[in-house]
Amino acid sequence: MSAGVGVDLENLWIRFGDFVAVRDAKVHINGGDFFSFLGPSGCGKTTILRAVSGFLEPSEGQVLIGGKDMKGIGPNKRPTALIFQNLALFPLMKVWENITFSMEIKGASARERRKRADELLDMIALPDQGDKLPSELSGGQRQRVAIARALCAEPDVLLLDEPLSALDLKLRQHMRTELREIQKRVGITFIYITHDQGEALTMSDNIAVMRAGVIDQIGDGKTIYNDPSTAFAASFVGENNVFRGTVKQVQGDTALIATNRSGDLLARVSSANQGKMKAGDDAMMFIRPEAFALAPVGSEGDHFVTATVTNEEFEGNAFNIFMEGDGGKEMKVSLPNLGQSFDSHKGQSMTLQYDVQNAVALPAGDLATE
């Protein structure tokens, strides 16, 4: 298998009538990468996938696969294989016929196909299941058959359209690891579409965060999580406490934000916005629930917010503490469960301390509404 064919989207626009589904997308996907498009439903991520697979012609711009312009090349002629959200296995064909359908098209003999099917069935850990019908398999097994079917075509790029969304939680988490392992083994480029940030973060080398047809940010998981470049990316990926306000002062890479209800707070300006934020701009400051440390009033550090504990939850791996600050400002703190004893502070006033490096200042923008 050819390792590492890259995909480039150059100024890609896709319109349906007046509706702009994808707006000026510029993406470079390295060959051999596990690349995810992450965004809420309706953000245009599936549209991009269909443009790469060839089911949709872009209104403007280009799709390049391995540096080659794909304009006018149909889905049956592209070096891509697509795994559909509902898998789209052929119900009347046996599993091995499903897997080797791409070879049947090329006229391979039944014996050759059977041999290849058995190899792939071994790879997906479903030996001796080739003679079953897809309906006789479980959800996770069907999932793996769909992957084998796509890989059998020996594509340069594998496209996956939320293939795990129909599985239950445990299986989904298991399949994440498995998908990632398969990708490493075959070494081809995977383009993965998902609205599940957990999937995107755990599996991907790089992630593009999409909102309403626009790509907000491209980066690896850590960058997206720790250094978001838009308010949407900050609020869509992971949980975040949002403080709205205006920029009071910018010094180097830190900004002093006059928040609406929590006083003046210092935060780090995100990398993508350094030099772009100035005093008087509307701004938002984001602090993750796990970036707060809880302390009694009076033992303040340098940077803190004061609030009252309204509710406490035990989630297994963490304690979630819900707080209310001045003006009814709601905040959430997560303390990892390290086996420590947990004393309830319900109704008490506490300080939430944070490190400026963990507070991100961004220009005000739309938040994810999920």
Add this chain to the structure above:
Amino acid sequence: MPRFLKEFFDRNGLGIGSLMLGLVLFWTIGLIIMPQLSMLDFSFRPNLPPPEIGGPKDVYTMENYKYLVFGPEGGSQDFNAVDLKVFYRTLIAAVFVTIFNLILCYPIAYYLAQTKGNHIRIFALMLIIPYWINEILRAFALRIIFGETGVLNNLLVAAGVFDTPFDFIRNDIALYAGLGYAYILLMIFPIYNVIESLDRNQIEAARDMGASWPMIHRRVVIPYAKPGISSGCTMVFMLSAGALAAPQILGGPSSLWFTQLIYQQFNDNSDWPQGAAYAVVLLVTCILLVLAVMRLFKVDMGDIGK
């Protein structure tokens, strides 16, 4: 009481349940099975004047069936060549009408089922509305089109394709066109129904893996549509073989349809037992043929009902 009957009554109540069951039984037994059995009975009896019915001469006989095969007793020929030829030709023609109909209707059904948009409804209406006109009028309309001085001949002669009008009627082209057209809906809708439920992603998946359109149809769409195709073919074949109006109106003078022979026996010769025997032979042959073809293509009886 068997369980399905108990469940049926539990769900519908005794009153409505009995009414529904009664109507269905009346329909199947009273309106279908009993008349057919009485036809079967007729076919084994001699043709007697009314006073002798039930008399000593009214005994079961194979004479009516023998007539179809061997002709009149003491006739000049060994076999009833005329009627057998008509019978054989009718079946062959019905098979061809069915195949022709399938080739014509499958693409239409596929297009209707897999295309989205309002124009599909208009297409469907355009297919349905002509069937508001009764069969005889439709047949005569085709006669006007295909007649010697008909629309088609005028056009073709004017366009210089033919020097003299072509006799579509004598060459049975009008008949096949009429039969083909008469049952188009019965072919389209069962196929349409099945294909409509085919997941579009399967077609796209096949396409994505490099399949050409003929391949996609051969391996994905047609296997899936098989129940609809067999249901449509069965209906079109049965109805074509049993058609009367189209052959009567559109058939050439020398080409008789087997149903016309049956009609003649009943109506012109007043020989009901003979007509009944012919009808039974046609029915049984058609059923056997359909069952044989179903076995050949591995279609289950249950699929037909889909």
